[in-house]
Amino acid sequence: MLWQIVVGGVATGCIYAVVGLGFTLVYRTLRMVNFAQGHVFMAGTFLGLLLATRWQFPAVSLLVAVAVAAYGIGLLLDRWIFRRLYHDHVVFVVGTIGLGIVLQNAVRLFFPEPVPFPKVFGERIVVLGSARFQVSYVWVVALTVLLVALLHALFAYTRVGRAMRAVAADPEIAGTVGVKVPRAIGQTFGLSFAVAAVAGVLIGPLYFVSFDMGDMVGLKAFCAAVLGGINSIPGTIAGGVLLGLLEALAAGYVSSAYKDLVAFALLLLMLAIRPTGLLGYETPVKV
Amino acid sequence: MKHVAIVAALVLVLVSGGVSESGAAAPIKLGVVAPLSGPGTSYGLGIKQGAEMAVDEINKAGGVGGRQIQLVVVDDASNPGQSVTAMQRLVNQDAVDLVIGGWGSSQVLANMEVSERAGVPNIVVGATNPKITTAKNKWTFRVIQTDSVQAKEIAKIGVQVLGLKRIAVINDSNDYGVGNKDAFLEAMDELKQKPVEIQAYNSSDKDFTAQLTRIKAANPDGLAIFGTIPGAPAIMNQARDLGITARFIGTGGLANENLITLAPKASAGTVLTTLFHEDVDADGRAWADRYTKLFGGGSQPARPVLAAWEYRTIRFIAQPCLQKAGTDKGKLRECIATWKGKVFGVPTEVHFDETGQLVQESVLVEVKDGVFAAYKRK
Numbered sequence: 001m002l003w004q005i006v007v008g009g010v011a012t013g014c015i016y017a018v019v020g021l022g023f024t025l026v027y028r029t030l031r032m033v034n035f036a037q038g039h040v041f042m043a044g045t046f047l048g049l050l051l052a053t054r055w056q057f058p059a060v061s062l063l064v065a066v067a068v069a070a071y072g073i074g075l076l077l078d079r080w081i082f083r084r085l086y087h088d089h090v091v092f093v094v095g096t097i098g099l100g101i102v103l104q105n106a107v108r109l110f111f112p113e114p115v116p117f118p119k120v121f122g123e124r125i126v127v128l129g130s131a132r133f134q135v136s137y138v139w140v141v142a143l144t145v146l147l148v149a150l151l152h153a154l155f156a157y158t159r160v161g162r163a164m165r166a167v168a169a170d171p172e173i174a175g176t177v178g179v180k181v182p183r184a185i186g187q188t189f190g191l192s193f194a195v196a197a198v199a200g201v202l203i204g205p206l207y208f209v210s211f212d213m214g215d216m217v218g219l220k221a222f223c224a225a226v227l228g229g230i231n232s233i234p235g236t237i238a239g240g241v242l243l244g245l246l247e248a249l250a251a252g253y254v255s256s257a258y259k260d261l262v263a264f265a266l267l268l269l270m271l272a273i274r275p276t277g278l279l280g281y282e283t284p285v286k287v
Numbered sequence: 288m289k290h291v292a293i294v295a296a297l298v299l300v301l302v303s304g305g306v307s308e309s310g311a312a313a314p315i316k317l318g319v320v321a322p323l324s325g326p327g328t329s330y331g332l333g334i335k336q337g338a339e340m341a342v343d344e345i346n347k348a349g350g351v352g353g354r355q356i357q358l359v360v361v362d363d364a365s366n367p368g369q370s371v372t373a374m375q376r377l378v379n380q381d382a383v384d385l386v387i388g389g390w391g392s393s394q395v396l397a398n399m400e401v402s403e404r405a406g407v408p409n410i411v412v413g414a415t416n417p418k419i420t421t422a423k424n425k426w427t428f429r430v431i432q433t434d435s436v437q438a439k440e441i442a443k444i445g446v447q448v449l450g451l452k453r454i455a456v457i458n459d460s461n462d463y464g465v466g467n468k469d470a471f472l473e474a475m476d477e478l479k480q481k482p483v484e485i486q487a488y489n490s491s492d493k494d495f496t497a498q499l500t501r502i503k504a505a506n507p508d509g510l511a512i513f514g515t516i517p518g519a520p521a522i523m524n525q526a527r528d529l530g531i532t533a534r535f536i537g538t539g540g541l542a543n544e545n546l547i548t549l550a551p552k553a554s555a556g557t558v559l560t561t562l563f564h565e566d567v568d569a570d571g572r573a574w575a576d577r578y579t580k581l582f583g584g585g586s587q588p589a590r591p592v593l594a595a596w597e598y599r600t601i602r603f604i605a606q607p608c609l610q611k612a613g614t615d616k617g618k619l620r621e622c623i624a625t626w627k628g629k630v631f632g633v634p635t636e637v638h639f640d641e642t643g644q645l646v647q648e649s650v651l652v653e654v655k656d657g658v659f660a661a662y663k664r665k
Contacts, residue, residue, distance in 0.1 A: 001500050004529070008496030112328045114517040116549050125528060132530050133496075207493040208517045208549055212325070216491050251497030257460040257487035259497070 003131040005252040013244020014144040018199035019221035022192035036100035038218015044197025067194040074193030078186040108211040117204035229280020314357040318383030325365030333590035337597030370394035374401040384614040392416035392462035412596040420644040428643040435470035437538040437560040442474035451509035455484040458513035467513035515540040520550035563595040570631035599630040
């Protein structure tokens with residue numbers, strides 16, 4: 001029984017982690033929180049649903065297509081909207097909440113009810129010791145690992161990634177040494193959209209998809225990012241997996257009806273002890 | 288001369304317009320609160336369609352006592368808070384003569400306070416918590432069976448007809464799920480059987496691995512699911528994935544065609560109490576055929592269960608009472624409270640008891656070959 005709960009918890013946690021990465025990417029660069037992140041995740045699922053049902057995209061090309069499309073949409077939205085908002089944190093927060101509501105209601109127009117997502121990763125049941133789970137769980141965990149590896153490679157070895165890191169460290173200095181700051185910020189938004197949308201496609205075959213699925217996941221992903229340290233990519237991953245595990249264990253061993261209460265009470269306690277999150281660090285204030 | 292003619296014509300138009308306007312009686316206003324968004328959408332659409340069908344038929348046949356019925360449908364977004372606002376709108380702004388509708392126990396328990404206080408007859412078609420119809424709720428009636436009747440019925444069927452020996456229970460932790468679970472446990476007690484496991488979940492949950500793992504460990508041969516869409520079909524799918532082979536049983540919350548759409552394989556063999564099935568009698572079949580013809584073929588499949596209750600409530604209860612008592616709210620309430628009659632789909636004559644609950648026999652169905660088939664009790 002323990003293993004079954006651990007597998008379920010880790011998979012849910014990976015989704016929180018990947019959606020949480022979207023928060024982290026934007027936060028590292030702008031010190032601002034994009035509250036539309038959960039709805040971008042939801043929109044990504046529906047984009048995947050469209051591609052998978054209308055054009056029968058197989059698993060890998062579906063993930064790539066959704067990631068590329070979401071990246072493009074992120075770039076466009078940066079140019080049209082975000083660029084006008086991020087001069088001020090409050091304006092940005094309210095703007096992104098608005099964007100989230102618009103996204104949600106646009107999807108609701110076409111899909112007012114929950115719909116099943118095609119089993120793009122297959123319907124096989126994997127048996128691992130005493131645990132049984134859909135093969136989709138393996139994809140969720142594997143893709144999370146792969147995404148983290150890709151992000152690491154991007155930030156460590158490519159020009160684009162280094163430019164984004166430079167902007168995150170100090171946009172003013174990055175600008176003076178020739179980095180195109182607005183472009184790097186746009187790419188950061190593109191990337192945050194891409195990871196959230198990929199998470200959406202990963203979770204689709206496990207559950208049904210509905211226009212309101214981003215609410216709770218978005219909120220928990222944000223908590224995961226804060227728990228792990230919102231300015232740290234490994235921290236966000238750790239925070240997501242930890243939150244997923246806590247929830248599953250609380251549901252399995254304490255009370256299924258109050259699992260959120262148990263999980264979030266623990267989260268509060270941890271934050272009280274370590275306010276910067278598990279692997280987060282304090283950003284020194286420049287004078 | 289020309290001007291005089293124009294003025295005369297204008298006067299004529301005005302006068303004749305005025306005459307025909309005062310000749311037509313003011314319409315009767317029928318309010319409907321229904322979820323047209325959120326998790327209850329599929330139920331709400333059925334309620335709305337049933338109301339439209341009934342009102343359309345009445346108006347085409349000349350209305351009630353020469354007065355047309357004006358339908359006012361308000362969306363409550365499957366949310367108790369918004370349900371209160373929706374009812375306030377109907378009662379205060381639209382000043383409706385009566386309300387027929389409502390889905391979701393939490394929503395109805397919240398919004399009925401408004402109609403009770405304002406003294407507007409409110410006939411609930413889509414909520415099953417026992418607390419909705421009590422002697423102190425003078426203005427609230429309900430046509431579908433309560434949780435307690437349905438849950439007790441399914442406990443009896445599970446133990447005595449299906450021969451289940453080890454029943455586990457999983458319930459939504461909202462008013463609907465808890466109400467059902469409590470009545471079910473009470474009935475199990477009377478049947479001298481103890482459930483092997485009891486688990487709860489939250490309406491917004493997507494993953495039920497933890498609860499189902501506990502249930503699997505108890506090795507049940509039956510699993511009673513007290514929840515609605517999308518929780519219930521998700522539980523069925525995930526239970527089968529985990530290797531739980533127990534037979535699913537449940538109550539009206541499962542009686543939604545979307546259950547089969549969302550859990551096509553896992554839902555097979557599920558036995559449940561429902562509120563309407565078209566194959567109970569010929570009139571029910573004829574109505575269902577007309578209904579599917581009207582509302583089938585859209586982007587959403589037609590959902591007859593609550594549509595049938597909304598339709599029958601308007602045609603068989605509200606219409607004769609409006610005819611007899613008019614729109615005086617006190618007289619209308621009195622007429623509904625003492626009403627007695629036949630509606631299609633229910634074998635015996637039905638009436639409201641002193642709490643405002645319609646007394647009737649429940650209908651059983653089984654999920655078979657991708658549809659709800661009438662289940663014969665032995």
